[in-house]
Amino acid sequence: MSVYNIGPLLLKEIDGLAREKFLEKEVLLPIFELAFTKVYAKHYGLKNDIRVSINPETGDMCLKRHRLIAQEITCPFRQIHFQELPLxxxxxxxxxxxxxxxxxxxxSRSDxxxxxxxxxxxxxEMERKVQYEEFKSRVGEMVSVTVKRLEGRNVIVDLGRAEGMILRRELLKWENYSINDRLKAYIYAVRREPHGPQIFLSRTHSGFLHELFVREVDEIAQGLIEIKGIxxxxxxxxxxxxxxxxxTSKGRNFSPVGTCVGIRGNRVKAIQEELKGEQIDVVLWSQETPEFIVNALSSVEVLKxxxxxxxxxxxxxxxxxxxxxxxxREGQNVSLVCKLTGSNINIMSASEEQQKRSADLQERMGLFIQRLDLDEFLAHFLVLQGFESxxxxxxxxxxxxxxxEGFTLEIAQELRERVLEALxxxxxxxxxxFIKNKGDPQVLALCSPYMLDAxxxxxxxxLKDFSQLSLDELEGYLTGVRHGMTSQDLGDLIMQARALCAPDSDSTIVQKE
Structure with a gap:
């Protein structure tokens, strides 16, 4: 068939390829134009700017040469002087x-x-780009997939237009699948690769559990209940x-926890079956961390x-x-509560807490008795009033x-004098x-005494060691001995130290007392 009569055949090929690759005809048309352009560029010379355009209605091809109109010619193949325009x-x-x-x-056949x-x-390339953009927008979605093949301990699944991978660590314990098995998984990452997008799925991701609740609990899907953390x-x-x-929903009060658990626990049981028996505790979220911790430890009575x-x-x-x-078991419960609430939690029995309080009381009393030369009664009184240091x-x-109670002006003045002398x-x-440990005099002038001990x-x-500290490191070292110094103050000290370490520095030190 002559290239002048190839239009209908081209349109037919474009339509067929669009259906096969799930691509738009408007996307494929430039690809066909590029393919013919490269072939004709070889015939007319690669130095020339040769372009092929295809009529989207008829499929007819049009071949043209483009040259930029210029006053100074640097490339006669791609430029033309305006005075030389052919009449x-x-x-x-x-x-x-x-x-x-x-x-x-x-x-020719080679063409x-x-x-x-x-x-x-x-x-x-276009198919890979479209797949990447499609699945990138589907990150965070739960899908039903079929096992296509096994690669080592990893599972390759069929996503329709692409393949996905479930790494062994993203499967639940003791899970094993065979080819053609059906399962649900969560798309958590899509990575662009030379041979197509790499799509990663998981059954252990917290987002998978979130999507299972969304699918099982209508009130979550409707926005009446919000999952605050997993x-x-x-x-x-x-x-x-x-x-x-x-x-309140539909004129009646409801419990978010009870609604998610379901009647006789049917909703949670359905999710547990999907997760191979994983035990699920649904707890009420609270903006107040102590209350949230109590709710998260739902199976335990919390005294305080x-x-x-x-x-x-x-x-x-x-x-x-x-x-x-x-x-x-193995610290699992408290570990999950820490992760859920974002807190560091120490569990203590009532008797242990009583012993600790007694020990702390004796320690503080001993501090006041030893450092301030107070009797045991007055030291005990100060501790009970909330004085810890x-x-x-x-x-x-x-x-x-x-x-x-019982303090006079003389007692208050005497107590403050003893405290100031001790400090x-x-x-x-x-x-x-600090001096005995051969500390730098510049650091001595820069920091407060309590900072020096830390x-x-x-x-x-x-000074060099101090200047190389980050703010987080310095704040960690000074836990409990900052005595009113803000993060801005500590940051200023680090910057002063860095300025002093710089060559030809004329910075002055502001001593912290």
Whole structure:
């Protein structure tokens, strides 16, 4: 067939390829134009700008040569001087280019093979690009797939237009599949590869459990209930935190937890069957972390939750005999609660907590008795009033001390004087210790005495060592001894140290007392 009558055949090929590859005709048309362009460029010379266009209605091809109209010619094959424009009706000026039609040459068998090769390559590239964009938008979706083949311990599944991979670690414990088995999985990542998109699926991802709840619990799909967090030990146990901002639906009150569990636990049981018996605890989410922790430890009676000052550490006190239940086998239960609430949790029995409180009381009393030369009664009284350190007393105004039961002006003044003397001696000891360990005098001038003790404990003795610290590292070293210094203050100290380490530095030191 002549290339001048190839239009209907081209349209037929484009339509067939579009259906086969699930691509749009508008996407394939430029690929066909590129394939013929490359072949005709060889005939007319690769130095020329040869372009083929195909009429989308008739399929007829049109071959043209493009040259840029310019005043200075650097490439006569792709440029033409405006004074040399041929005075003929066969060419025309389009967007600053001289465009001339060229005759379509008949194609040899090698030319046809070249066209087919370009079509195959470009179509594959386009197909891979479309697949990547499609599955990239489907990350976070649960799909039903069929096992296509096994590669080692990994499972290759059929996704219709592409293949996906489930790594062994993304399968539940003891799960084994054979070819043609059906299963559900969660698309968690799509990676672009030379031979097509690599699509990764999982059955252990927390998103998989989330999607199972969305599919099983209508109220979650409708937005009445929100899943706030999920913590999983895949195949063994999981905790799901749920919440509803409005506990009323269709004129009746409902429990988010009870709704997710279902009547006689039927909804959770359906999810557990899909997860091969994984135990699922549905708990009520709370914005208040202590309350959230209590809810997450739903199977245990919580006597109280103690929040450690300035940290994300919580001590949970449970009745004697329930500590092991709260911790769980191999620490699984408390580990999931930590992950779900984003907290560090220490489980303590009531008797252990009583012993700890008694020990802390004796330790603080001993501190006041030894450092302030107080009698046991007064030391015990101060501890009961909430004073935990010498700094607590020093930072308390004298007027507030006088309001304590039995305190007079003389007692308050005497107590503050003893505290200030003890703190002054303590600061002197810290400085002497830093000097004794051959600490840098510039660091000594830069930091407070309490900071110096922490730096010695962590081997930070030179200005260079101090300047190389990150803010997070310094804050970690100074836990409990910052005494009012903000993160901005600590960051400024690090920057001062770095300025002093710089060549020809004339920076001055602001000493922290």
């Amino acid at each position: 003929t009706s066969q060419g025309e000026i389009i967007n600053g280019e001289w465009v001339e039609p060229l005759p379509l040459l008949e194609l 046809v093979a070249s066209v087919l090769k370009v079509l195959q390559h470009e179509t594959q 913590a999983r030990d895949p195949g063994s146990r999981a905790k799901v935190a749920v919440f509803a901002y409005n506990f 939750v103690v929040v450690e000052k300035g940290t994300n550490q919580y001590t949970v006190v449970v009745p004697d005999g329930q500590k092991n239940l709260a911790i769980g 010498l700094q607590d007393i020093a930072s308390t105004p004298q007027e507030e001390l006088m309001q304590l 002054e001696e303590e600061e002197k000891n810290y400085k002497d210790k 730096l010695v404990a962590n081997g930070i003795l030179t």
